[in-house]
Amino acid sequence: MAARHDQGRVLHTYTFRAKLTLPQRDQARPRPGTPSRRLSAGEDERPGQAREQQQGQWIVNGNTTSKASLHALLHGLAEGREPAHAYHPDARWQGMHPIGTLEGVGAISRFWRALRGAFPDMERRDLIFVGGDNHDDPRKPGWRAPHLVAALGHYQATFAADYLGIPATGGVVHLRYAEAHWLDGGKIRHSRVMIDLLDLMRQAGVWPLPPSLGTEGTWPGPASLDGVRLTDEPPRPGASALETIFAMHRALLSFDGKSLDSMPHGQYWTDNFMYYAAAGIGMTRGLQGFRAHHQIPFLKAFPDRIAEGHFIRISDGDYAVTGGNVMGTHRDTYMGMPATGRRISVPVMDFYRLDGDRIAENWLPMDVLGMAAQMGNDLLARLRHLTGHPVTSL
Structure with a gap:
C-alpha cells in the first residue's frame, strides 16, 4: 500500500494486488505490513481503495x-x-x-x-x-x-x-x-x-417502428426487492455472480452459425427467467421466449456479432453488471429496418440478478436510436414527420 501526500494531506492511497481469479479477488484481504512500491508502466492506479481493519477483518472502504x-x-x-x-x-x-x-x-x-x-x-x-x-x-x-x-x-x-x-x-x-x-x-x-x-x-404515443416482438412496458425492479445496495455485505457463497455471467457469455459465443443448441447457455438461467430488453425489443420470459422474441431476430440480423470488450465488469452480492459495445454486420431486417451490409457497433449494458447459481432476471439497456442511425434510419426525423413536421425538400 502506498500513499501520496501533499502538505500533510493524503491525496490518494493505492493498493497493489497480484492477478487473481474472480473468486480470489472477491475474497482476498491484504495483510498488514505489505511493502509499498512505485507503479510501473502499464499498471492501474486504484484511487480510493484504502483499507482498514475493523472487528478483525479487512474491508474495502x-x-x-x-x-x-x-x-x-x-x-x-x-x-x-x-x-x-x-x-x-x-x-x-x-x-x-x-x-x-x-x-x-x-x-x-x-x-x-x-x-x-x-x-x-x-x-x-x-x-x-x-x-x-x-x-x-x-x-x-x-x-x-x-x-x-x-x-x-x-x-x-x-x-x-x-x-x-x-x-x-x-x-x-x-x-x-x-x-x-x-x-x-x-x-x-x-x-x-x-x-x-x-x-x-x-x-x-409516437412509435416510429413496427410493433416490438417482446412486450413493451415499464420495467419492474428485482423480484427480490433488494436491488439498491448502499452498504457492503459479506461475499455471496460459492462463485461470484460474475463467474456465472462469464460462463454464460462463453456459451453464447460458441454459436456455430447454424443451431441455437450450439450455445449451451440455458443451464445458467432459471426456468422462468425474465429478460427486460430495451424498447424496440421488449420483455420476454423463459428460454423459449428469449429465443423467439430476441435471440433469433438478433442472430439473423447480425450473424457475426462479437463483443468489443467491457468497460464495466462488477459484481455486488447476487448482482452483476457488464457493459460495452456489440459489433456485427447488418445482414437481415431488424426492428423493421432492412439489411444494409454495414458494420454496426451498439452500446449495451446488462444488469443481472442471480437466484442461487442461476440468472433469474436480466435488464438490457441498449442505444437503439444510435444503432438505427448507423443503419441510415433517423428515428427522431421519423418522429418529427409523424407529429406534423415532415421534411419538405431534398
Whole structure:
C-alpha cells in the first residue's frame, strides 16, 4: 500500500494486488505490513481503495463510501442541485444518441437544464444500485476505472415540455435510465448513461417502428426487492455472480452459425427467467421466449456479432453488471429496418440478478436510436414527420 501526500494531506492511497481469479479477488484481504512500491508502466492506479481493519477483518472502504455518496449526488441532481456539486470540472459524460459525449461540467449542466425543463418535477427511482471493483477485460487493454457504481431505474415525472422533438404529454411518464459512474475525490469523474428515448416515444404515443416482438412496458425492479445496495455485505457463497455471467457469455459465443443448441447457455438461467430488453425489443420470459422474441431476430440480423470488450465488469452480492459495445454486420431486417451490409457497433449494458447459481432476471439497456442511425434510419426525423413536421425538400 502506498500513499501520496501533499502538505500533510493524503491525496490518494493505492493498493497493489497480484492477478487473481474472480473468486480470489472477491475474497482476498491484504495483510498488514505489505511493502509499498512505485507503479510501473502499464499498471492501474486504484484511487480510493484504502483499507482498514475493523472487528478483525479487512474491508474495502471505497465501496460503501462510493455507493452512498454517489446515491446522494445523483438524487440531488434530480432534485435540482447544480451539476457542479456532483461533477468534477473536467468530467466526461458519455451518453446515448443523439446526445453523445459531453466534456466538462459546463456541457453536463446544459444537458441537465434541458432535461429538467422537460421534466420539471422529476423523481429519481432507482431499481438497482450496485458497486464494486471493476474487473479486467483482456479485450479492452489499457487504463480502466478501478471501481464503478452502476444504477438502473427511471425518473417519474410530468412530461411538461417537448424533449429532443418528442412531444410532451402533460401526463406522467417513466424515463428509463442505465448508468455507470466513477467517483473520484468525492465527485463524478466519468459517467456512461443510456436514457431509453424510444421508450419515451412509446409513452408519448409516437412509435416510429413496427410493433416490438417482446412486450413493451415499464420495467419492474428485482423480484427480490433488494436491488439498491448502499452498504457492503459479506461475499455471496460459492462463485461470484460474475463467474456465472462469464460462463454464460462463453456459451453464447460458441454459436456455430447454424443451431441455437450450439450455445449451451440455458443451464445458467432459471426456468422462468425474465429478460427486460430495451424498447424496440421488449420483455420476454423463459428460454423459449428469449429465443423467439430476441435471440433469433438478433442472430439473423447480425450473424457475426462479437463483443468489443467491457468497460464495466462488477459484481455486488447476487448482482452483476457488464457493459460495452456489440459489433456485427447488418445482414437481415431488424426492428423493421432492412439489411444494409454495414458494420454496426451498439452500446449495451446488462444488469443481472442471480437466484442461487442461476440468472433469474436480466435488464438490457441498449442505444437503439444510435444503432438505427448507423443503419441510415433517423428515428427522431421519423418522429418529427409523424407529429406534423415532415421534411419538405431534398
